[in-house]
Amino acid sequence: MNINKLQTFITLTECLNFTEAAERLYCSQPSVSMQVQSIEEDLGVPLFDRIGKKLYLTKQGEAFKPYAEQIINLLHTAKDHIRQLEDLSYGTLSFGASNFVGVYLLPKLLRDYSRSFPDIKINMNITSSSALTHLLESNKVEFLIISDRVMVDESRYQRKTFYQDELVLVVPPLHPLASKTSCTFEDLVDETLIIKPDKSATRSYLEEEFKELGFSPPKYLEISNLEGIKQGVIHELGVAMISSFAIEQEVKHGLLVKVPIEGVTFKRGICYVYHRSKHLSPATKRFLALLDDKYSANASY
Template identity: 45%
Template sequence: MNIAQLETFLELSDCLNVTETAARMNCTQPAVSARIRGLEQSLDAPLFDRIGKRMHLTANGILFLDYARKAVGALQEASEHLRQMDDPLAGTIRFGASNFTGIYLMPAFLGRYRQAAPDLEFELEIASSAQLLADLDTAKLEFLILSDHIAVDERRYQCRHICNDEMVLVVPPAHPLATVRTATLADLSQDVFLMKPPPSASRSFLLDRIQGDESSLGRVMHISSTEAIKQGVLHGLGISVLSRFVVAQELADGRLKEVPMALRPFRRGIRAINLRDKLLTPAASEFIKRLVESGGRAEALPWAAEGAPGRPSHPPSGKAHRKA
């Protein structure tokens, strides 16, 4: 068994087509078949069923898939870790984020960070929390940026607080609620309320805070995109409660109006999450450290005040840190 066989197995299990796998791996079809055959012989188990021109993973193949992902992921991590030992501001950081943190919080921070680390590359996956946690467990990602409303086993995952996210009621400037001193739950039910359909972490957080169910909000319109909900409010489709990160620009330029609410505080924490039993690469470890120290604010990065792009005057140590 070797790494080429494992990588070929992962590619073939993804597309279930030898021709496409050969194209992806820049090799011949006989080479793909030989690698899979050799892997099956070393495991003494068939990994694929070949029915006519179609291929399917066997029960053995499905079971082995997770192990193969972890093995290849661990080797890639080790290679990246060694490359970064001399310089934690170079290499590649692969991490995941929820929709609103990935779109509205991270870009500004990443842009500022790249000024000090022009040799550092980022691969950011934006997906559901369930998918992100699955990718973290299989070493596809090194860490995640998620709301603390997402429950995780802190015996298995290390969680570090970055900042607080406040969710605010927003309405168009000409809306009747724009002039009230404090909005009640009854006020929210007087217009169409825009929110995500289940399952959604922000939706469950909202319903938890109002201590009710969807019917408490009156007429509800489901929209699966946070950005589309914001655009809906901007164009008079309804009202909504959104993260301040999401509507910061619109509140600043007066296109939306924030209305105080007479409800429980709509605040949740934003955390960096990684597996406790795995080493972070030096680049990822340094990145999380700076993210936590800055509270997620790009302008608060230690070298942000220097003005010009370039590395900080005192680059951080390249030693890896084992997670507690």
């Protein structure tokens, strides 16, 4: 079994059509068929079911696909790393990030990194926590930057917190609480809390904190996107607990008002995660060092 055969297999799983796979790979349809058949013979199991003119992955094919992806991605990563050992004028910084991290926390830092290493291609994948862990497991990204509330297997992955993010209560400018210097949970008993849906790491964290504090929001309005939540508050659909970092511009321009909750602070760690056994590329090592240097004081806050 060789790399070309694995690439052919992966391409065919994506389109499930021999003709299209051949076009993508710039080879003949019989060649695609022969390479897939060779892998099936090596493994001793069928990877595809051929029913009429349609193609379907078998259970064995579904199980084999992530391993094939890991092998291909690992080879590409190794080639990048070797070339980057000479200098950082080549390669890719490839990582996954949660919505808050990718949209608000990292852009300025990525700008500085890009100016220092203009020939390094930056590939940041912003998606859900569950999708991010899959990207890491399949070697599609080198590392993740996520909330420390996202569970990872720390026997397999190295995790380091580099930033402490504070979640604050925000209300629209004409809200009764907007004129107060602070409030209590009793002031929120009739409010609608705009929050991300279930399975969100931020929501899980807030609900755990609320439970410990004996507070149960009477009404929820679920919005899956942080920008959507901010707009919901601006348009008086409710109040929300949002990262202080993410609402700087709206507070500055008077679109939102921060209201401290007496005696309570909500903080979550932002961390980077990578395989313990993984050899990080020079490009990634430089970027993580930049993260540590910029946010070292905040992380120990």
